[in-house]
Structure formats: C-alpha cells, structure tokens
Amino acid sequence: MSSVTWPFTEEHEQLRKSIRDFVEKELAPHASEWEEKEYFPDWVFTKLGEAGFLGLAYPEEYGGSGGDYLTTIVLAEEIGRCNSGGLAMAVGVQTDMAVPPVHKFGTEEQKQRYLIPALKGEKIFCLGITEPNAGSDVAGMETTAKKVDGGWVVNGRKIFITNGARAHAMTLIAKTDKEAGHAGMSLFIVDTDTPGFEVARTLEKLGMHSSDTAEITFTDMFLPDDALLGNEGEGFYNISWELQGERLIGAAGTIASSRRVFEAALAYAKERHTFGKPIGKHQVIRHKLADMATEVEAAQQLVYTAAWKVNRGEYPVREISMAKLLTGLVSWKVVDAAMQIFGGYGYSMEFPIQRAWRDSRLIRIGGGTDEVMRDVIGKMEGL
Ligand SMILES: Cc1cc2nc3c(=O)[nH]c(=O)nc-3n(C[C@H](O)[C@H](O)[C@H](O)COP(=O)(O)OP(=O)(O)OC[C@H]3O[C@@H](n4cnc5c(N)ncnc54)[C@H](O)[C@@H]3O)c2cc1C
Incomplete structure (x- = not known):
C-alpha cells in the first residue's frame, strides 16, 4: 500500500x-x-x-x-x-x-x-503589524505614514517583531488616513537601513529562544512613493489576507510538532517501567496517550481540510480560524500531558520536552489569539 x-x-x-x-x-x-x-x-x-x-x-x-x-x-x-x-x-x-x-x-x-x-x-524579511497599544485590535494602530511630496513620512513603533533585529526589509502597515477607519491603512516595504528606522531593543521571551523578537521605532522615516505596497487605503484588507496564510502555516507547523511530541511520549511510555510494567500499561497513561493521538489526528485533519481548500483556490477563513484555534488548544494539552508522562525528566532542561512546552504556548497568542479566532468563527456562524 x-x-x-x-x-x-x-x-x-x-x-x-x-x-x-x-x-x-x-x-x-x-x-x-x-x-x-x-x-x-x-x-x-x-x-x-x-x-x-x-x-x-x-x-x-x-x-x-x-x-x-x-x-x-x-x-x-x-x-x-x-x-x-x-x-x-x-x-x-x-x-x-x-x-x-x-x-x-x-x-x-x-x-x-x-x-x-x-x-x-x-x-531577510520581517512583518510589522503589532504595536505596544494595538495587537488584536489592528485597526487601533498609532503608527502613521503622512503623505509628503515624493513619498511618506512614518512615525510610530512596532513590537514583537520576529526577525526584526536582523531583517533587511519589513512589510509594514501604517495609518495613512486617520479619519478613514479600516480604509485608512496602507502597506509599505521598508528597507531597514532607512534613516529613522531603529531597533529599539530585543525582547526576552519564555520560548522560541533561537528567534530574535524586536521593538522597532520609526522617527520621521521618509519612504519614497514606490515603497507603497498595493493600493493606498487597502492595507487592512491586504493584511487580513496575509493573516490567513500566517494562521494556517502556524497551525500546520504546530500540530506536526505536537505529533512528534506525542510520539516521543509514546516511546517513553513503552520503555519507562514503574511498579513492574511499562508506564504505558497503566490505564491512566494509556488513556492519556489515546486522547493525545485522537486529538492530534482530528486537529491535523482540520488543517489538511483548510489547506486542501486553499490549494483549490478557495479562501476558507472559517476553517483556517478553526484550525488555528484547535491546533493551539490541542498542542498545549498534548505537550503538557507529555511533560507529565516524562515525569521529572520532562521538567529537566536536559530533555527537549521543556523546550516544546515553552515554544508551543505561543501559537495561542501570536498571529491572532484564541479569543480573536473565536470571534472570527462566531461571526462566520452569524453571531
Ligand atoms: C514571540 C512573538 C512573536 C511575534 N511576532 C510578531 C511579528 O513578527 N509581527 C507582528 O506584527 N506581531 C508579532 N507578534 C505579536 C502577536 O501577534 C500579538 O502579541 C497578538 O496578536 C496579540 O496582541 P497583544 O499581545 O497586543 O494582545 P492584546 O490584543 O492586548 O490582547 C490581550 C488579551 O486580551 C484578549 N482580547 C483582546 N481583544 C479581545 C476581544 N475583543 N474579546 C476577547 N478577548 C480579547 C486577547 O485574546 C488576549 O488574551 C508576536 C508575538 C510574540 C509573543
């Protein structure tokens, strides 16, 4: 076969x-x-x-x-x-x-x-959406791009920018018309060596340690007209499109990692003995692993359904939002259960479970939180 x-x-x-x-x-x-x-x-x-x-x-x-x-x-x-x-x-x-x-x-x-x-x-690229005072509420951003002769002048700041300290270019969203609501934002491509672009600091995080996460400031940063990406005023809609790809790829990577964590826990449950038998033969552990296997399978199938629809040219916001939400919840449950199965070794820095445990928590926050996903799904269900 x-x-x-x-x-x-x-x-x-x-x-x-x-x-x-x-x-x-x-x-x-x-x-x-x-x-x-x-x-x-x-x-x-x-x-x-x-x-x-x-x-x-x-x-x-x-x-x-x-x-x-x-x-x-x-x-x-x-x-x-x-x-x-x-x-x-x-x-x-x-x-x-x-x-x-x-x-x-x-x-x-x-x-x-x-x-x-x-x-x-x-x-190397980074993506500048989140600001100190505007994360989930993207439209609440305060970074502005003011039209001047021959270009734009940008002032503001972005935070939690992955690749931000090392990037050569940033895909940036900024307000180009404060009065126009969702139609008042535009995208730009910014060379990070542009005067006025500054990496203010890098942030220490619970996990994802090998990745740099920066706070960036823009001070009277001049961008020429040809830095505008897409049409003026369409930035919010275009970044909403981008977020679908971000969420689905995040969901796919997360659930694949969860499967590997499950497999590691399963192997450990077969080799680690307590009270005269492998711990996987204790019903509590066996059932825990059965739940982990079932939930990983279900979440992965949802990711595949969403991806299959994208591949057919559809724009499945509902399934992508569900996949992002479910993979985040399942992954957290699986990695936490795996740590329990590994016992003290799971908590030890000598075993990789602790890293997976720390890293996996982010998917429920980054690229749209669980709550934002539930809001999107709720809206699509007519609420
Ligand atoms: C390691 C890391 C890397 C990141 N990389 C990037 C990046 O490369 N580029 C980028 O632009 N951003 C990046 N982010 C930012 C990330 O996308 C935001 O942190 C996320 O969107 C949440 O925004 P916030 O932190 O401002 O939380 P807030 O929006 O302040 O939310 C705080 C809490 O309130 C809840 N909440 C907010 N609004 C509602 C509501 N209407 N109803 C119910 N609950 C609500 C949220 O769900 C959350 O639980 C990164 C973040 C981290 C931690």
Whole structure:
C-alpha cells in the first residue's frame, strides 16, 4: 500500500524527504546551541534559499519552484524537526507572512527588487503589524505614514517583531488616513537601513529562544512613493489576507510538532517501567496517550481540510480560524500531558520536552489569539 496520504501526492512526499534530510543534517545538530546562545545565524536563510525551500509555492520567474500550496504545508511540517520552534517560526515569517504580500500586491519593480532576493534568502524579511497599544485590535494602530511630496513620512513603533533585529526589509502597515477607519491603512516595504528606522531593543521571551523578537521605532522615516505596497487605503484588507496564510502555516507547523511530541511520549511510555510494567500499561497513561493521538489526528485533519481548500483556490477563513484555534488548544494539552508522562525528566532542561512546552504556548497568542479566532468563527456562524 502507498504511504502517501490525503491530501498529499508522491511529489509532496519526495519533497518532504528532501526537506527532512536537510533539516536533520544541517539544522537539528545546532538547535540546542542556537537556543542557548544568540539566535540562529543568518546563513540558515541563504542555505534554505539555495536548496529552494524558501520559494516552494512561488512562481519560477522569481526564483520559486512553482509548486502548489501544499508544498508550503510540507515545509511547515518538516522544518519543525530541527527541534527549535524559534527557527521554524522565523522561516515561516519569511515564506508565509512578510513576503506573500510582496508577491500578491507588489509591482513588478518591487518583485524584482525584493521578492527575488527574499526567495534566495539574501533579503531577510520581517512583518510589522503589532504595536505596544494595538495587537488584536489592528485597526487601533498609532503608527502613521503622512503623505509628503515624493513619498511618506512614518512615525510610530512596532513590537514583537520576529526577525526584526536582523531583517533587511519589513512589510509594514501604517495609518495613512486617520479619519478613514479600516480604509485608512496602507502597506509599505521598508528597507531597514532607512534613516529613522531603529531597533529599539530585543525582547526576552519564555520560548522560541533561537528567534530574535524586536521593538522597532520609526522617527520621521521618509519612504519614497514606490515603497507603497498595493493600493493606498487597502492595507487592512491586504493584511487580513496575509493573516490567513500566517494562521494556517502556524497551525500546520504546530500540530506536526505536537505529533512528534506525542510520539516521543509514546516511546517513553513503552520503555519507562514503574511498579513492574511499562508506564504505558497503566490505564491512566494509556488513556492519556489515546486522547493525545485522537486529538492530534482530528486537529491535523482540520488543517489538511483548510489547506486542501486553499490549494483549490478557495479562501476558507472559517476553517483556517478553526484550525488555528484547535491546533493551539490541542498542542498545549498534548505537550503538557507529555511533560507529565516524562515525569521529572520532562521538567529537566536536559530533555527537549521543556523546550516544546515553552515554544508551543505561543501559537495561542501570536498571529491572532484564541479569543480573536473565536470571534472570527462566531461571526462566520452569524453571531
Ligand atoms: C514571540 C512573538 C512573536 C511575534 N511576532 C510578531 C511579528 O513578527 N509581527 C507582528 O506584527 N506581531 C508579532 N507578534 C505579536 C502577536 O501577534 C500579538 O502579541 C497578538 O496578536 C496579540 O496582541 P497583544 O499581545 O497586543 O494582545 P492584546 O490584543 O492586548 O490582547 C490581550 C488579551 O486580551 C484578549 N482580547 C483582546 N481583544 C479581545 C476581544 N475583543 N474579546 C476577547 N478577548 C480579547 C486577547 O485574546 C488576549 O488574551 C508576536 C508575538 C510574540 C509573543
């Protein structure tokens, strides 16, 4: 019987194998060092670019591989095998968050200048949405871009910006018309060496240690007219589109990691003995593992349904929101149960469970919280 399962094909599985080989050989051996020291090095982006993994679903004319959307899901599932959630997240920001708007809304000149080097891993991107006073409420942002002769002058600040300390470019959303509500925001591409762009600080976090997270300030930062990405006034709608890809890729990566955590807990439950038998033979542990297996399976199928719909050209906001919510809840439950199964070793820094436990908590906050997902789902149910 073929090992290929829905919604993937033989080609997707070949791609999976080549990404897995790369991740296990090139990235995983360094994960602990990168987690404990100063972030992972920039060469990770260029090596991933050389291997073609940053442009899997982008057109060949810009250096991509011209693959379908499911190739992106394969990457999200496999990159987590490096055992560093921070690295996986940083790569996801490049492939599925900051760069897709450049491809979808950018001019040909912008694609030549930014998309091509981004897919090569030569230009690292970050995404600037969240602000100190506006996270879930994106439209409450205070960063402004004021129209002046020949361009825009930007003032404000963004916080929690993944890749922010190392990026060459930022996909930025700012208010261009304070009176126009949702139609008063626009996207820009910002070169991070523009005068007025400053990395104010990097933030210490509970997990995702190998990834840099920055607070950025903009002080009278002049952007030329051609820095505008997409049409003026359409930034909110365009970033809402971007967030769908961000959420689905986050959900795919999260549940794949949860499956690996489950598998580790299962293996441990077979080998660790207490009271004369493997702990997995105690009914309490067996049932816990059965629940973990069931919930991971269900959440992963929901991710695949959403991804399959995207692959068919649909825009399944409902399923994506559900997948983001459910994978976050399941992943937290699974990783916490796994820590319990590993006992004291789970809590020890010598075992990787603690890292997965810390890293996995973020998905319920980043890219739209559980509560925001429930609001979106509720609205789509007519509430
Ligand atoms: C490690 C990390 C990396 C990140 N990377 C990026 C990045 O690269 N780019 C970027 O732009 N952002 C990034 N973020 C920011 C992230 O997307 C936000 O933290 C998230 O959207 C929540 O915003 P907030 O922190 O301001 O929380 P708030 O919006 O202040 O929410 C606080 C709490 O109130 C709840 N809440 C808010 N509104 C409602 C409501 N209407 N009903 C019910 N409950 C509500 C929320 O669910 C949450 O529980 C990152 C965050 C972290 C921690």
